[in-house]
């Protein structure tokens with residue numbers, strides 16, 4: 080679906096942001112690029128919709144080199160959500176969400192219908208449609224940002240630290256909403272974060288990067304936690320300090336899951352798992 084082939088980016092001031100990256104992103108999956116500040120995540124993301132052009136190598140979307148695509152059309156066809164939502168301040172919520180459908184020449188009533196549907200999809204009350212972005216909370220603005228990106232019905236959704244500026248509770252809510260939406264929509268999502276918990280919550284695949292856009296590990300969340308490639312990944316996961324090492328302890332009250340200090344975190348799940356499709360009952 081999206082292929083980075085020997086991709087490098089050197090900015091005009093000589094900064095080597097990304098060096099010889101080889102990466103394949105699956106259609107319909109959420110791939111999270113995770114790594115500390117400045118490791119090249121945003122640079123990689125922006126190469127997909129040509130906000131940044133590589134200095135070497137190629138980025139292919141469905142087999143086509145994006146360098147040969149019209150950048151304006153590409154940006155309309157690829158959804159983009161960023162931190163701080165990037166909403167137009169003098170346009171209402173509904174006007175913001177309708178931007179791309181109207182630019183594409185869709186009839187006004189169809190664009191409005193789609194905008195209202197997307198507001199509902201991201202959990203925004205219809206009454207907010209006529210507010211301006213400054214009249215919304217940070218979390219609500221991010222929801223509008225997601226609705227705006229989805230209103231264009233893109234196959235690909237690029238998300239650059241979209242929930243970075245909201246408090247932890249709202250952030251967890253937004254992550255859960257996105258996971259719910261994605262289970263239904265199956266978009267190809269590329270999600271950038273420096274937060275490993277967020278990566279584990281959302282990623283079908285997680286690509287761990289370090290300085291210079293070097294890929295340290297590309298794995299499913301379970302593989303990453305079970306088999307971190309090296310100390311860098313272990314530290315980034317918080318395994319080096321034991322944060323993810325949980326224990327099951329027997330107590331007079333029953334079995335309890337604790338952290339490495341013995342602090343109770345929860346219990347071992349008792350819920351029945353749904354049967355795999357196709358297996359005999």
Ligand SMILES: Nc1ncnc2c1ncn2[C@@H]1O[C@H](COP(=O)(O)OP(=O)(O)OP(=O)(O)O)[C@@H](O)[C@H]1O
Nearest residue numbers: 090092094096115116117118119120121122123273
């Ligand atoms: N326009 C630019 N000109 C020069 N250097 C740049 C430019 N944009 C980014 N860089 C540099 O390229 C490197 C990678 O930046 P990038 O924004 O891709 O990293 P990041 O992993 O997304 O970081 P963050 O998590 O802080 O957003 C950094 O060293 C950054 O300073």
